[in-house]
Amino acid sequence: MRSLAKALLGRRLANREGEERRIGAFEGVPAMGLDGLGSSSYGPEAALTILAAAGTAGLAALGPIIAAIVALLAILYFSYRQTIAAYPTNGGAFTVARETFGAGASLLAAAALMIDYVLNVAVGISAGVGALTSAVPSLQPQTLPLCLGILALLTLINLRGTLDAGRAFALPTYLFLASFALLLGLGLYRLLATGEVAPVVAPPPPRPASEPLGWWLVLHAFASGCTAMTGVEAVSNGMGAFRDPAVRHGRRTLLAICGALGLLLIGIATLATAYGIGAMDQTQPGYRSVLSQLAAAVLGHGWLYYTAIGSLLCVLALSADTSFTAFPRLCRSVAQDGYLPRAFAVAGRRLVFSAGILYLAATAALLLILFGGITEHLIPLFAIGAFLTFTISQAGMVVHWRRLDATAATRRHRLPLLVNAAGALATGIAFCVILVAKFSEGAWITLLAVPATIAGLLLVRRYYDRVAAQERAAGPLRLAQRSPPVVIIAMAGRSRMADEALRFALDLSPDVVAVHLTALEGGEDPDRAAALRESWRHDVEDPAARAGLTPPRLVVLPATYRRAEEPLLKLIGELRPKMPGRRVAILIPELVKRRWYQHLLHTHRARRLRRRLLAHADPEIVIIIIPWAGD
Amino acid sequence: MRSLAKALLGRRLANREGEERRIGAFEGVPAMGLDGLGSSSYGPEAALTILAAAGTAGLAALGPIIAAIVALLAILYFSYRQTIAAYPTNGGAFTVARETFGAGASLLAAAALMIDYVLNVAVGISAGVGALTSAVPSLQPQTLPLCLGILALLTLINLRGTLDAGRAFALPTYLFLASFALLLGLGLYRLLATGEVAPVVAPPPPRPASEPLGWWLVLHAFASGCTAMTGVEAVSNGMGAFRDPAVRHGRRTLLAICGALGLLLIGIATLATAYGIGAMDQTQPGYRSVLSQLAAAVLGHGWLYYTAIGSLLCVLALSADTSFTAFPRLCRSVAQDGYLPRAFAVAGRRLVFSAGILYLAATAALLLILFGGITEHLIPLFAIGAFLTFTISQAGMVVHWRRLDATAATRRHRLPLLVNAAGALATGIAFCVILVAKFSEGAWITLLAVPATIAGLLLVRRYYDRVAAQERAAGPLRLAQRSPPVVIIAMAGRSRMADEALRFALDLSPDVVAVHLTALEGGEDPDRAAALRESWRHDVEDPAARAGLTPPRLVVLPATYRRAEEPLLKLIGELRPKMPGRRVAILIPELVKRRWYQHLLHTHRARRLRRRLLAHADPEIVIIIIPWAGD
Incomplete structure (x- = not known):
């Protein structure tokens, strides 16, 4: 078991190795950017799918819509750049909102993000x-x-650590960036330098218009295109992963992701318009995606085409990796505040928050299995959480700057405040547009899921608060009069194991009771009990007396139901009134089973007795185990 | 869980209820006789299948062969009648052979019987x-x-107890006996009183002869027919199930089973010969069993026919019940001698040996699944074990009587000795015939399985002997100088739970070390450790000193690998050389989780620490658990 874990996950890392395990921008782009970069393929496609209803007029509207999206992206970039600098260890919306608006807003942001990250994986x-x-x-x-299979791969690599994931996914990421830079560069060069718009492989003619290009259609297309921006906030949630100077590495990563995404969007929109590439109907045979048509139009069907499309496939399939980087770190912050189980805040074997990774994998697997691996109907639920968080985060930053200005009595933070205010406004409007446009398609489910998640988080916190109140020890330690416990030994008879227990019991207390249970197997065994009684005086009581100790008492009890717990608990019940204020310690010699066949060859009475006494959960009844494994 | 077990299996029975749970002959016949009675259907059928090769000449040989089998049955009855009286608590071949021939022969008998019982179920x-x-x-x-499904039913009913099984299966058993008594009586009456042999529904004409009726064919048919006798030894193995006077109830049960079986065999043979009923080819469509043809010949196809055939079906399907009665009791005897895991000797919830029942069910289920529920190919493996055990048991009884005569100096036991000698001789010859006749059909597998089983039994015994030698405590208890243990408390900080642990530790020893582990979650938490250090003097050391106790020491250790075990074991390693001859007690306050969500909301550090220390298995490092469940 242990060597398997080592082979799969690598050796257990020491805390001090944490610094070496942090990442820079090179690993940051694959670890946090795959979602953003991958969405360059489905953002424009989603917008064009809506616009297809308006035919060629719709295609012409793509340019302005993508321009608006890129402008929004630019605002987001500058906003998050500031957020990262202001909260360099953890700039996620949860932290920002908690610091500025308080617990309520932070939980809203956390719930929205958590749902989005799970959806993003599936x-x-x-x-x-x-x-x-x-x-x-x-x-x-x-x-x-x-x-x-891909989910398992992502889970495994991320359990090995974010550094491993960043390195593992660097090749497809940078191959994708390089091949699309070449593709779009070549296309734009031909278009701008030579004015030539003849595609190498011609795209199919656009579908005829079925409705005029109205405002609603444009807004709807904008809302759909905005899915291209999800994942931009991942850097802020994942700040803990960067090595020093974290702000610089974080900003570089953010710039690389937003810059590449912006250029991709601009290039795709320009070329798609120029070549007249529209979205095809996915449900029809012969369907080809917008990027596939575009690549064929620029490159033909040579090896370059297949490299570009192949690396795009990888980026799409691995885009879930962004969630695997950001989700566990978000959950850690939430768990540190007591709203999620403590396990989410514990760094695992490889110094990543394994509980979050495993939880994410399990929920995503559940969604995939429930929907048979086809989760298109979940897409409308998506992006709402992201834009809600964008808005909360930017608005929080506005409050942040105002507070700083208020205390400093100057207005040094005027510009950052304006940038974040613009971000909050823009993403807020986008959020409303998306919500309205997608409400009937399923966005309402998100609106139900968010409060349900918040309720869950609050229940967890309430539990922890209750436990903390119960466990709180205030002031100096209270000590009553000192008295050793009454020690009860459960023994099957004299043996080296039982002798160890007797010696330890005599070290602890003058009141030792050895209990021999008869009929544990159902049958009567009067000889054995009689023989034990016989030898007890000579072999135990006399040596104890000679050593100046109170001799241990032997009590023989029938195990009426062939269980040790009942007679022992009954005996304790009888002893306690006689010895008020004294604890009872039950001493269990336990044979440690080191080989598989020992589990078959020994009964599990000691373990069962220990469990039952533990479940009894009386701090006045202490369980003492003497482990024994033979020689 | 617990209420489900209660609903399925009934309440846990006390040892004193054992007497009321024992059975008489009325329940004994269904509990132990279904195998024997059911084999009345396939014994003659098996013989006739072999004889079919000789055509009508073969059919004529059925009478003498069945006569020989019934004679053997009679000898067995008288032999076992004596065995039961001689060993009234457990008359099985294992016990008889151990008392007379020693361990080797007893293991041979046990292995052969165990294999036979498992095969019988499948x-x-x-x-x-x-x-x-x-x-x-x-x-x-x-x-x-x-x-x-039938296996599960049998398992469940037998786990409820032999009494329940005997009562549950009484109806089909006695219905079968009554309807076949009527059927055979009516047939024989017609045959003998009126000489009429015209069947109501005529059986198909016999198949033409393909070889002459030779000695080999007759021996082979005899060997196959002998399968009718398996299960006769079950009463001797199940003697422990009978209420007082056990010998009388056992003898009655044995008489009922052997008598009914003998009469059934005689009636079937007579009528089959008279009506000219032969065995049909099972692999051909339209196949009907010998008893079905016979019932139709006597009764036609009325409701009486369906009652008889229906009850026969039930008896066949439930014939495995005999194994469920005898196997666990056999295993108990073997386990009491240390050749099987101890769990086989422990009376379970309902005072039956549940481990044996479950093991039997599991192995039979495995065989059924492996062979897809069609286990005809296992039939030749069968009956060999039974006849080997018959022979060993009878031969053992011969030795038994000779010993009694030798001590008593008279020859009072001459007649019993002769009966058992005849039994041993007859079953020994039958065993040889069966072995030779069925060797190539698969009987050789049994000859391999028996020694393999014996080897397993011996290995188990060797393990127990080794453990016993290691654990044996001889002579008076050795006591060194008395000194309290060094107590180490693993604590996360001050809490009511930790205070309980501190109080108990101070009761036990003047040397108490409280260990606070930092960085258990991976992150640094210097404030917490510093705060604890700060308050330790005022809140713990001072009160302890005022109470006249040595104040407990606080040690802050980093958990480099976020695990508590390593730093604690390291600390113990450092402490022990300083305090030679003293035990170390690790005190773990453990939160008892009573609700399912608590398992999610708390880390499992205390449990893991306990497990790792147990696995360390050093009797000098004692584990003390203070259970705590809040208020």
Whole structure:
């Protein structure tokens, strides 16, 4: 077991190794950016799918919509740049909101983000696998196993640590960036330098318009395109992963992700408009994604095309990795405040928060299995949480700057305040647009899930508060008069194990009672008890008396129900009134089973007795175990 | 959990209730006789299947063969009647052989019987289900689930106790006996009184002869027919189940089983010969068993026919019950001698040996699943074990009587000796015939399985002997100079739980070390440790000094690997050389989790620490648990 864990996860890391395990921007982009970069493929596609209803007029609207999205992205970049600097150890919306608005807003942000991250894993993986199976249709029946396989891979690599994940996913990430830089650069060069717009492989003609291009359609397309921006907040949640100087590494990572995403969006929108590439109907055979049409239009069907599309597939399938980096760190902050189980705040074997990783994997696996690996219907639920958090986080930063200004009595933070205010306003409006546009498609489910999650978080906190109140020890230690415990030994007869127990008991207390239980196996065994009684005086009482100790008493009790617990607890009940104020210690010699067959060959009475006494949960009845494994 | 067990198995019985749970002959016949009675159907059928090769000449040989079998049965009856009286608490071959021939022969008998009992469960159930599915062919695809369902039913009822099983199966047993008494009586009456041999429904004509009726064929048919006698020894193994006077109840049960079986065999043989009923080919469609043909010949296809055949089906399907009565009691005897795990000798919740019942069910289920519920190929393996045990048991009784005569200096036991000698000789010859006749069909597997089983039994015994030698405490208790242990408390900080531990530690010893571990969650928490240090003097050391106690020392240790075990074991390693000859007691305050959500909301550090220290298995490092469940 232990060597298997070592092979899969690597050796257990010491706390002091934490610093070496932190990441820079090179690993930061794969570890936190895959969601953002991958969404460059489905953001424009989602917008074009809505716009397709308006035919060529719709296609013409893509430019302005993407421009608005990129502008929003720019505002977000500058906003988060400031947030990171202001909260360099943990700049997530949960922390910002707690510091500025208090617990309520922080829980709202935490719940929205937690739901979004879980959805992102399920949707990201199934979208990646969907793209793969549409490229290789023979893999279609294996959809769910493929999804779960990728999930298992992500889980395992992330359990090894964020550094390992960042390194493992660097190749597909940078290959994707390089090939799309080449693709878009080539296309834009041809377009701008030569004015040539003849595609190498022509895209299919656009579908005919079925409705005019109205405001509602544009807003809806904008809301759908905004999914391209989810994942941008991941850097702020994952600040704990960066090595010193964390702010610089974090800002670089954020710049790389936002910059690349912005350029990708601009390039895609320009070329799609120029080549007249529209969204095809996914439910029809022969479907090809916008980026696939675009790559074919620029590159034809050569190896470069396959490299670009292959690396895109990888990025899509691995986009869930962003959740694996940000979610556990978010949960840690929430758990440190007592709203999630404490296990979420404990750094695991590899100094990452394993409980969060495993919980994320388990919930995502559940979603994937429930929906058979096809989670398109979950997409509308998505992005709402992200934009809600954007808004809360930016608004919190506005309060943050105002407070700083209020205490410093100057207005040094005027510009940052304006940037964050602009961010809050823009993302707030976007949030309202998305909510309205997607409400009937399923966004209302998120609106129900968020309060339910908050209720859960509050229940956890209430439990911890109650326990803390119960356990609190105030003031000096109270000490009553000192008296040794009454020691009861459960023994099957004289043996080296039992002798060890007797010696220890005599060290502890002058009141030792050895209990021999008869009929534990159901049958009568009067000889054995009689023989034990016989030898007790010579072999135990006399030596104890000679050593100046009070001799231990032997009590023979029948185990009416072949269980040791009942007669022992009954005996304790009889002893306690006679010895008020004294604890009872039950001494159990326990044979430690080191080999599998020992579990079959020995009864488990000692363990059962220990469990039952533990479950009895009386601090006045103490359990003492003397482990014994033979020679 | 506990209420489910109660609903399924009934309440836990006290040892004193054992007497009321014992059975008489009325329950004894269903509990121990179903195997024997059921085999009346397949014994003659097996003989006729062999004889079919010789055509009508073969059918004529059935009478003498069945006569020989009935004669053997009579000898067995008288032999076992004596054995029961000689060993009234446990007359099984294992006990008899141990008392007379010693351990080797007893293990041979035990191994042969154990294998036979397991086979009997698998073969009995699958034969019963086979008969059912040949009557209702639509059930064919459900063969395995039906087999496992019946196995589960038998297991459950037997776990409730032999009395419950005997009562539950009384109805089909006595219905079977009554209807076949009527059937055979009516047939014989017609045959003898009126000489009429015209069947109501005519059996199919016999198959043509393919070889002459030689000695080998007759011996082979005899060997196959002898399967009718398996299960006769069950009464001797199950003697512990009878209420006082056990010998009388046992003898009555044995008489009922052997008498009924003998009469059934005689009646079947006579009528089958008279009506010219032969065995049909089971692999051909339209197959009907010998008893089905016989019942139709006597009764036609009325309700009486269906009653007889229906009760026969029940008896066949439940014939495994005999194993469930005898096997656990055999295993108990073997376990009491140390050749099987001790759990087999422990009377369970309902005063039956649950471990044996569960083991039997598990092995039989494994066989059924491996063979898909069709275990015909196991039939040749069968009966060998039974006849080997018959022979050993009877031969042992011969030695028993000779010993009694030798001590008494008279020859009072001449007649019993002759009866058992005849039994040993007859069953010994039958054993050789069966072994030779069935060797190539698979009997050799039994010859391999028996020594393998014996080897396993010997290994178990060797282990227990080694443990006993290690654990044996001889002579008076050795006591060194008395000194209290060094007590180490693992504590997260001051709390009511930790205060309880401190008070108890101060009761035990003047040397108390409280260990506070930092960085257990991975992050640094210097404030907490500093605060604890600060308050330790005022809140713990001073009160202890005022109470006249040595103040407990506070040690702050970093948990480098976020585990409590390593730093604690290291500390113990450092302390022990300074305090030679003194034990170390690690005091763990453990929060008892009473509700499911507590398992999620608390880390399991106390439990893990306890487990690791137990696995360390050093009797000088004692583990003390103070259970705590809040208010």
